[in-house]
Amino acid sequence: MVAADASRREFLMMTGAAGVASAMLGHSSASAQQAGGEGWGDAVIVNALGGLSNPNVIRNDVDSAIQRGVRRRRQLDERTLADAHASGLTAVNCTLGYVAGEGDPFEVSVSDIANYDQMIRAQSGDLVKVLTAADILNAKRDRKIGIIYGFQNGAPIGDDLARVDVFADLGVRIIQLTYNPANKIGDGSMAPQNRGLTEFGRQVLERLNQNRVMVDLSHSGQNTCLEAARLSRQPISISHTGCRALTDLPRNKTDEELRLVAEKGGFVGIYFMPFLDMDGSVMAADIVRHIEHAVNVCGEDHVGIGTDGPVTHIDDLEAYRERLAEEVAFRRRTGIGAAGEGPNTLPFALDLRGPTQFHRLAQLLQERGHSRTRIEKILGTNFVRHARNVWGA
Template sequence: MDSIAKRLHEAAIIIDAVCPLLDDTSTISAYRTGGLTAIAPTVGAWYGAGATLRTVGLWQKLLRERDDLILVRTAADIRQAKRLGKIGIILHFQGADPIEDNLDLIDAFKALGIGIMQLAYNVKNRIGDGCEERTDAGLSRFGLQVVERMNQTRMIIDCSHTGVRTTMDAVEHSSAPVIISHANAKSVHPSPRNISDELIKAIAENGGTIGVVGFPGFVSSDKRPTIDQFIDHIVHMCDLVGTQYITLGIDYYNGQFPYMDDATSLKEYEKLIANNSWSPEAYPEPPHFYPAGIETPKTLLALTEALLRRGFTADDIRKIYGENLIRIYETIWGGEAELR
């Protein structure tokens, strides 16, 4: 089994679609050790255009200086990264604050390589409601315009952290598939950040994908969730809509164990609670231990081994690891790589 898993893991295109751990760019090496083909740093979240532009600039500089990295603008860029033994960098926003109230900033950021934007981050914004907001309103008039402009610029609409009605409105009004890059099944573990079977079906029926997330509070009520509890979410969603709609958005972040000491992690957590970015109901107090065996990106081979033990075929695993997202990227971004 180990040798079969290792060969499969090494041959597969593996995409982790949500990687806030990359706020510290030195952690790229951990993803390389874990066999990742493409990774997605969060380059925009709670800040306006100016601060976000500085972060994008830092990544563009890194991409210019490092020959082992490739900026992903098309699906073919990921396949090229795999062929060349490099790592693809997918720039995305977790929230729409970077576009402020200006639709033209969508065009600007897409030109700079931002391929994906979340519509909200837990709370209400100009576009619509977050998933932890007191209300559950749909898209605003501005939100409808944002969806239309994202379609026009071929920027992927991500409804992670987004309210149910806002998400359903995005699915209805978007001319392209809508994704949820990272959320688990509420029927497996009832976190406010997880999503219902109805929503999972709606995303799949629209041609989108749902990424399974490793943040412990979204996996189970256990302080140290097991790898099988993580896979329970994959099994449930695959049984519900099929393996072709499930992906990975593990969401390793710099406040988790072992990247931050417990005292500092608690201070950072309290700030997030105080400013309403997080709620105690969805985000338990740290330390945050990711599922046993895949506590960090370095050991992602353990997931391949565990999925095989649970009866997933090699074809299933290749779809979940990369091919399903590549289908989305080809549909929305296009398939041809840029000349290099």
């Protein structure tokens, strides 16, 4: 979910509930360290779509940021960094650039890349830009958080295929072909026609393959997903989704889509979003259920996690709900919303959030009888394998 050009998580970072308490920083970090003590501290954890933000920080410039379709990247605060480290997170695909709203998509995206570059330089002791699969493993070794640059819409490419080259040269490693509506590349999950790729979209797909940029089919319509998976010369990903066989909503993927992506050597990340339950009240058990279904369809070598959220805990849930209702209304007005989201649906599982979420998920899977090797694959090594196949070592 996205507000203007920013990802949902960036929106909530800008407009979240007030009151960051130093006591909460100590509490959340201690909790995550305790979870790491359960035996998963050495695991490589890659969030195939997430973010680093503090949803408890107020940003006064949110209205103008939405209107302009631009945002300014500031340094991450101490709590965000502490929680990310304590959670065991190794790397995360962060949404950069234009997704929807005002502003020139290309200019907004290039500016955002520059802002991220500046942020990583300023906080190089904690963060590192990921360009290869080896960078993820090196981040784990060096106790840093790897930042993977990703787009959630191919709109910044415009009509110019050469822009794919530009973005690849700037370090963008993942490009999602569509958001929920249709664009010049193909139909999104909420486009009623459910067409496949356009002719231009096929050319974009080929150019992405040439540049070894990971093709992401999250948010795509079914026929767009199937056609892209068949045509791509490299394995593709669905970084954040659920299983439509379990919850029949457009943002989730059918078994046909999941199976084809896996057969082509790709990667599927399961999110922690309300689309995992028809009522929108997602719990940890729902996430486990969708992961298990994806493993049954795709095999254990092709499934991971893409939470679509940060790791920092929300202090004031009621204030958060108010801001969330504002965002859902905005998304409806601008036509970028999806079936299954609403003012009363939370974009996370109430019993699986905060810095303990990854280790707690591992524990739940272990209790269900999954082997340590399989759990480590789901937590991150499947994504590393996929990245190595696409980006190189």
